Amino acid sequence: MHGASPRPRSRRGLAALGIGAAFALVPALTPAAASPAAPAASAAPGDGRATPVQLLAVNDLHGNLDAVEGPAGSVTRTGSDGKPETVQAGGVPRLATLLDRSRADARAKSRATQSLTVAAGDMIGGSPLLSAAFHDEPTVEALETMGLDVSSVGNHEFDEGPDELLRMRRGGCHPKDGCAVEGKRYDGTSFPYLAANVHRKKDPADKPLLPPYWVKKLPNGERIGFIGLTTKDTPSAVSRSMTEDLSFEDEVRTIDRYAEALDRRGVKAVVTLLHEGGDRAGKEYDADCDAKGPASELTGRIKGIASKASPKVDLFVSGHSHEPYVCTVKDPAGQPRKVTQAASFGRTYTDLRLSLDREGEVVRRSVSARNHVVTRDTPAHPAVSRVVEKWRDRSAKLANEPVGHVAADIPGRGSDALETPLGDVLTDGQVEATRGAGADLALLNWGGMRADLVHKASGQEGDGVVTYGEAFQVQPFDNPLVTMTLTGEQLVQVLREQFSGENENSTYPQVLQLSDALRYEADLSRKGAARLLDGTVRVKGKPVDPNGKYRVTVNDFLAQGGNGFPTLREGTERVNSGRDLGAFVDYLKKNTSPTRPLARPEANRITFR
Known part of the structure; x- marks a missing residue:
């Protein structure tokens, strides 16, 4: 992910850019910036001299250096027969190869092309064991080797709090676990992280936690500004304790502020890297978003932000919703601009191409974009592969430990259904693990499961074996479990909050996974809390009292009211009772064996009318 070929990992680290009046428009410390000026591009009609620029964009990698197995690692595309087909995709070494090819293609079309690689947040956090065992330092090294130029923060960059994010950026060994490699200090990212709308509550809004923007000076003298920010809803998307000292400002106001600041400094080409997204119609990854007119198929918060933010911004690279799209939205001046997102987990990337005119402004009609699938038949990039395998060797013994057996695929994160078979397994395991605290039932947010259990994904031990690494990939946060007392009225209210309050206008319903003791019926054709059908909630076969x-x-995370479930903060008689990963692993060890593998649950606890 970079403007030149993937480079060997550089651990020099970039100095933090100044804040407020001391903002520095610093040229990027990249091979592209240091190379001699390339020949000017041929003039585009009516534009005078034009400089071609390529942006390669990714988002929501979540430390998945390897391809994710099962439905969560698949992409839907149009097959040779014109019908949708599903293909497995991903793997950072393969992604690096395709980025190299895209750079070469752009340079072949014009030697003057300047290529940059950018990210829209959640590149770390919620990661598999391969990266998480070392606090995502393996992912940082892989991104550097692949050539990432700049990234916005996402909500998961705050999973371990702001101080850990600053450590990831600036360097230093983990305060509790020490150096990932004994005797070797981690020295931060070689690419800047941007957080324009995040600041400590004790600081003013114009003093963000990390730089609000970054400026790349091209060899011909043109400059491109990148404003980076995350969703203002970050506090409801990570554990409350990790963000309680932070403020997340409105996205539109923040973008307007820094677009104006860049304009005052003479930077006329502006790109926003925003960790907020939406969805579009069509299952295929490259479905035509604009088939019925500009932004006709784009939904979600990103559409409103992109239609309201300053016309000085030329395009949006987005993330967060994990949905691939290339859409057009009219800015407040009525001019079209692209809004893009790749998928997640390294399954796709976006190739954007544009031209800068002689004044350094983006020629809007020159902007084109396309998402590409990281197919499994792509050869691995040698340098990135060496990075991944180096870290794999360090965690292999723990990762390969068998912990259970499954008789078939058990979909979770990649399931199309709102109640998933894996969600049933996880919540049943949590009840079993917390019976000593008196647990009657368990609830799990969708984001609390990050993968699927795939029958053939297991390695050395043979099909159907679940390794510790695979279990960790499903529950990478290792969240503490909290057992609390709710009244029946509060329990029903929690179920209503799946469809109301903060979740009423969600792109997808925040349907909780639920253990075997709980049953209810819902009608998704209704609106808001009315989707939960009155009188249908039952606990252990009896109507809820x-x-x-x-x-x-x-x-x-849920116990603190995360994902828009404030009623869970009202629970009383709270007992901390283990951790979710441990509960899952123990459940597999106790309830499965080679001769008694876990069957796929029916996932019929919620009845949708």
Whole structure:
């Protein structure tokens, strides 16, 4: 992910850019910036001299250096027969190869092309064991080797709090676990992280936690500014304790502020890297978003932001919703601009191409974009592969430990259904692990499961074996479990909050996974809380008693009201009772064996009318 070929990992680290009046428009320390000026591009009609620029964009990698197995690692495309087909995709070494090819293609079309690689957040956090075992330092090294130029933060960059994010950027060994490699200090990212709308509550909004923008000076003297920010809803998307000292400002106001600041400094080409997204119609990754007119198929918060933010911004690279799209939205001046997102987990990347005119402004009609699948038949990039395999060797013993057996694929993150078979397994395991705290039932947010259990994904031990690394990939946060008492009325309210409050206008319903003791019916054709059908909630086969008391287990993130479930903060008689990963592993060890593998649950606890 970079403007030149993937380079050997550089651990020099870039000095943090100044804040406020001291903002520095610093040329990027990249091979492209240091090379002699390339020949000017031929003039485009009516544009005078034009400089071609390529942006290669990714988002939401979540430390998945390897391809994700199962439905969560697949992409839907149009097959040779014109019908949708599903293909497995991903793997950072393969992604690096395709980025190299895209750079070469752009240079073949014009030797003057300047190529930059950018990211829209959540590149780390929620990562598999290969990266998480070393606090995502392996992913940083892979991104550097692949050539990432700049990234915005996403909500998962805050999974371990702002101080850990600053350590990831600036360097230093982990304060509790020490150096990932004994005697070797981690020295930060060689690419800047941007956080324009994030600041500590004790600081003013114009003093963000990390630089709000970064400026790349091209060999011909043109400059491109990148404003980077995350969704203002980050506090509801990570554990409350990790962001309680931070403020997340409105995206449109933030973009307008720094677009104006860049304009005052003479930077006329502006790109926003925003960790906020949406969705579009069509299952295929490259479905035509604009088939019925500009932005006709784009939905979600990104559409409103892109239509309201300053016309000084020329295009948006987005993330967060994990949905691939290339859409057009009219800015407040009525001019079209592209809004793009790759998928997640390194399954696709976006190739954007544009021209800068002689004044350094983006020629809007020159902007084109296309998403590309990282297919499994792509050869691995040698340098990036060496990085990945080096770190794999360091965690292999723990990762390959068998912990259970499955009889078939058990979809979770990649399931098309709102209640998933893997969600049923995880919540049943949490109840079993917390019976000592009196648990009657368990609830799990969709984002609490990050992968699927795939029957043939297991390695050395043979098909159907679940390794510790695979279990970790499903529950990488290792969240504490909290068992609390809710009244029946509160329990019903929690179920209503799946469809109301913060979640009423969500792109997807925040349907909680639920253990075997709980049943209810829902009608998704209704609106808001009315989707939960009155009188249908049952616990252990009996109608819920509004005045009754029920012991409910959830992860710490939900217990703090995360994902728009404030009623869970009202739970009483709280007991910390283990961790979600441990509960999952113990459940597999106790309830499965080579002769008694876990069957795929029916996932029929919620009845949708």
